[in-house]
Amino acid sequence: MPLQENGLVINHQQVAQDMYIMEFMAPAVARECQPGQFLHVRPGNTNDPLLRRPLSIYDADQEKGSISLLYRVVGAGTSLMTGIRENDYIDIVGPLGRGFTLPAPSKTALLVGGGVGIAPLVYLGRALIQRGCQVTAMMGAANENQLVAGDRLLEIGVPFLPVTMDGSRGYPGMVTDLLVPPVYPEEIVIYTCGPEPMMAKVAEYAQRYDIWGEVSLEEHMACGVGACLGCARRLKANDEAYVKVCKDGPVFNIMDVEF
Amino acid sequence: MPLQENGLVINHQQVAQDMYIMEFMAPAVARECQPGQFLHVRPGNTNDPLLRRPLSIYDADQEKGSISLLYRVVGAGTSLMTGIRENDYIDIVGPLGRGFTLPAPSKTALLVGGGVGIAPLVYLGRALIQRGCQVTAMMGAANENQLVAGDRLLEIGVPFLPVTMDGSRGYPGMVTDLLVPPVYPEEIVIYTCGPEPMMAKVAEYAQRYDIWGEVSLEEHMACGVGACLGCARRLKANDEAYVKVCKDGPVFNIMDVEF
Amino acid sequence: MEKQDMDLTVNLGGIIMKNPVAVASGTFGYGREYEDYLDINGLGAVIVKGTTLEPRHGNPPVRIFETAAGMLNAIGLENPGVEVFLNQHLPYLIDKDVTVIANIAGNTIEEYAALAARLEGCKGIAGIELNISCPNVKQGGLQFGTDPVMVRDVVKTVKANTSLPVMPKLSPNVTNIVEIALAAQEGGADALSMINTLMGMAINVQTRKPVLANVFGGLSGPAIKPVALRMIYQVHQEVDLPILGGGGIMNTLDALEFMMAGATGISIGTGNFVNPRLAYDIMVGLQEYMQENQINNLNEIVGIAVQK
Amino acid sequence: MEKQDMDLTVNLGGIIMKNPVAVASGTFGYGREYEDYLDINGLGAVIVKGTTLEPRHGNPPVRIFETAAGMLNAIGLENPGVEVFLNQHLPYLIDKDVTVIANIAGNTIEEYAALAARLEGCKGIAGIELNISCPNVKQGGLQFGTDPVMVRDVVKTVKANTSLPVMPKLSPNVTNIVEIALAAQEGGADALSMINTLMGMAINVQTRKPVLANVFGGLSGPAIKPVALRMIYQVHQEVDLPILGGGGIMNTLDALEFMMAGATGISIGTGNFVNPRLAYDIMVGLQEYMQENQINNLNEIVGIAVQK
């Protein structure tokens, strides 16, 4: 059951230019967190910025009662968040939305993340490892400095392939360049989150080889709970009806989405 | 010449429930500060709160290049200010307005402050002592804890009489209770800042004994520089025209004001 | 004052609410969406999402956008139609002990009439809020809510088709709100709901296009509070109908401002998104205010700031 | 692109500005008040405080009040009258090298005519901004700016009394802004200034009275930006006059939004209070935008977001 909680910030660090990781104690919410779900975060206490910001659960420690977010500063809300310090409180609502579906333990999971889209895949990686799945992450970023989730993935035990646009670390190019024809497609499941053009390529790949997979989508949100109908999206171009990304998603089956 | 400067906060402390003293480096502005003038302070970087807040110069060290403010938390702007920490910047415009007129060094100055109204009288006290005047401050507050400027006055060398409504320190009652008939009214000058009913009593006293004096007034402000005509006030009930508290004041001759 | 001596009940032209705090149409779904966050039975009323005769898919995205202390929305009245509302959503609310107000919208007067007729006799609906900010397709898209004659006629027609109290929701995008309110009164309105959103827009400087797919959207939130208060004040001065007031209410003090400007009840819209238990918190806040100020009945302060 | 290749000049229906950034009437005094903070000669235009025939003392305090991302003002047109303006304030600006636009206000059409006539031939005035948000005393207080016929007539009268370009400043408190703009065009307006403030109010819950002595005030600042953009967009779609756009502009991106919505020039009001050098900063920001985007002349982006 989602709820509102004031998280006590215990760690907040800049991990790259414009990228931050914040960890806070929010035991009641942490208890409920599923990979792929998000929190609706209030960036400040005044009326500007007004609305909450959706941020994926980057990691959660249910025993300790803490949750971590990985966020990129893009506008007023995330800028304001950078000013939050340890021992401050952060007002969160969550966990919200439909998260990732975990596969049978026998499957091999491929996590394909681009930029800050790696965030939900990290907590997913943790769950997959716990479940006994084989997991490989492919993590794309503009450059080496932006590859921020590597340490956490290692800690969790998820091997990962770094890819950078400028070749400063790992494979030079796009993360999707690594999507080679699979030998046993039915053994593989794929999860992706990142820029839409990247996810489009992943979806194309999954379709071509008939690989089961899920994507995590973004849309501007007001309520985050399915009440305002603000986060509408047509999954396929010819659909008449819209889904609500906050409630029906943010995670969708990769075959259901047209990019 | 007033100007805009980003002050580097070097000290920010809570000195009583809801009362804070903030010191920041702003050498260009500090150089210009006269007692009784104010700064126009931007409490945050977003659009809410929007306008700057007028705050008196509580103290300034022109050599060091620092300015101190003493403020009480009353609403959104001052609440937000409490979150500013050392090494943060604070956006100020100033010094603004017409400050206090300094008397001949031979005079004895009476400073009558109520609550946070003590703020401009402290920096005035410093200037008066420097000038060689005799100075006595009477400082009223709700209770002992609210008598926050005492240490600073001692440091400056201004003797002061504390007055508390609840009698927890000093004279029990109102600060104006101490205004006894003067023996040599022509030797005395009086300066006052605080709640209007208090200033009204001080003005009555000054009028009765024909003591030269000045008051510092407050009015809601937008521009702070005389452009918007928002801070209008009729000095006397029958005046047709208004003064601009930000530009014509905030300090006015005590005889010119009707409360 | 003891809690038991306080009377929070509100009569909004025949719509009885156990306290003045309603949640605004389109911002609270059908109630269920917020059940994890607050006790829905603690609310004065739930005004459900705007309902049309037939299902509507609404506008393409982007549908919402944040602005300074406000937000734009162009949902386009997405809703499953009146039948699904009655069969699938209303039962949930009927099981609760809360006043339910239906919000109806049409493109022609006939659609409004048909909707009112369809709701007639339906158990569990305490009143009808008339959304008259929809384009009148027969009149070339001019909104019903901006022309006094249309306002009067649509209210009259709805009244003729229902025995429920009818509360038109006034659009603020007008030169003279009092004239519109008087027209609603003439049509037989039992109460007034004020205000709906201000029409606004935003432009994406990167793409050099309007942000919203629909170009224009409705501005809500704290940004519009001063306009809402002004209009409620003006209408309370001149028109003798109870007002459900809203527009940017974010806390108890805001709610009190609206009541002092002339609102008998208040509605929370955008505020629900910021604090999902805001409506409940405000209800509690009003009780505290009554205790602190020795007020038995909040009616004592309704319109108290208005110079008549 | 090199700076020297950029053309920032703007022609606002005959009012030539060296760049698009004007400071709005009533928010910048007579210029001098801000001389310590920015180079007035760097501005596109200074629109001076609203001037009436006779001196006015204005409204009693409280005159201003902050609201969410905005402010209310009810200054009541305090000003020393047209003679003092011409003799004591205008000379300061004439000594500068900046376009000066006079802003005039009257309670009757005759007052507008007399003001226009008085300004005729005065050196240093590039154009007249007509504030038509004042109550028309002859018509029982109805604002000139809310009735198309009055708008047309007042513009026509002023045009008949001056050879200067005339730019009526439209009130947003209307049902149909395009109708008003068309009326202004019919009256002979050379350009349009949009928008003036939205009418709003606030209540002091402690005293249970309106905050402003005048009860109602004009809402300005970022809160109204979406409404301003929408109206400018609508007018640019239908009316063939250059627009000076403003309402809540706080930075260069805001300014660009206004231009893309159809504003040839932009005006900074409340923003001056927040950042006394904002107008200058935005002028520099526009230059940077031109450089980054290889734009020679900002006219290229005026109205670019508007679907005609």
Ligand SMILES: Cc1cc2nc3c(=O)[nH]c(=O)nc-3n(C[C@H](O)[C@H](O)[C@H](O)COP(=O)(O)OP(=O)(O)OC[C@H]3O[C@@H](n4cnc5c(N)ncnc54)[C@H](O)[C@@H]3O)c2cc1C
């Ligand atoms: C389900 C979900 C999970 C997300 N997880 C993360 C994450 O883990 N890390 C991260 O850095 N970002 C994440 N995002 C994107 C994040 O929500 C936006 O970057 C953030 O809202 C921007 O806020 P701002 O105030 O800084 O930017 P502004 O551009 O000033 O925001 C203005 C408005 O647009 C909305 N907005 C802007 N960009 C986006 C976006 N991409 N998606 C949705 N709304 C947006 C804001 O919420 C706000 O309402 C996620 C988005 C969604 C929908």
Ligand SMILES: Cc1cc2nc3c(=O)[nH]c(=O)nc-3n(C[C@H](O)[C@H](O)[C@H](O)COP(=O)(O)OP(=O)(O)OC[C@H]3O[C@@H](n4cnc5c(N)ncnc54)[C@H](O)[C@@H]3O)c2cc1C
């Ligand atoms: C010349 C001058 C000097 C001042 N010096 C001091 C000082 O040294 N220390 C101190 O604590 N306070 C001082 N004040 C009062 C101080 O400006 C207000 O307490 C402060 O603006 C409140 O802001 P807020 O956002 O916390 O309150 P809110 O009530 O949320 O403010 C809302 C709006 O009202 C205005 N406002 C509220 N109270 C006042 C007030 N008393 N005077 C003017 N505007 C007000 C705010 O500036 C803001 O625009 C001074 C006021 C003036 C005019």
Ligand SMILES: Cc1cc2nc3c(=O)[nH]c(=O)nc-3n(C[C@H](O)[C@H](O)[C@H](O)COP(=O)(O)O)c2cc1C
């Ligand atoms: C996302 C959203 C959807 C809305 N949908 C409706 C609706 O269907 N019918 C209606 O009458 N009003 C609708 N409104 C208007 C609100 O009910 C309310 O009148 C308005 O938002 C002003 O109040 P607020 O500032 O508290 O949000 C909607 C508002 C928002 C923000």
Ligand SMILES: Cc1cc2nc3c(=O)[nH]c(=O)nc-3n(C[C@H](O)[C@H](O)[C@H](O)COP(=O)(O)O)c2cc1C
């Ligand atoms: C304090 C104040 C005084 C104003 N005085 C005038 C005036 O005298 N004449 C006029 O036409 N507009 C006046 N205005 C309106 C502004 O010129 C401007 O149109 C409006 O504030 C919207 O722009 P903004 O949001 O950038 O402030 C005034 C606005 C403010 C805030």
Ligand code: FES
């Ligand atoms: S954000 Fe409100 S329905 Fe999804």
Ligand code: FES
């Ligand atoms: S605050 Fe603008 S004139 Fe004083």
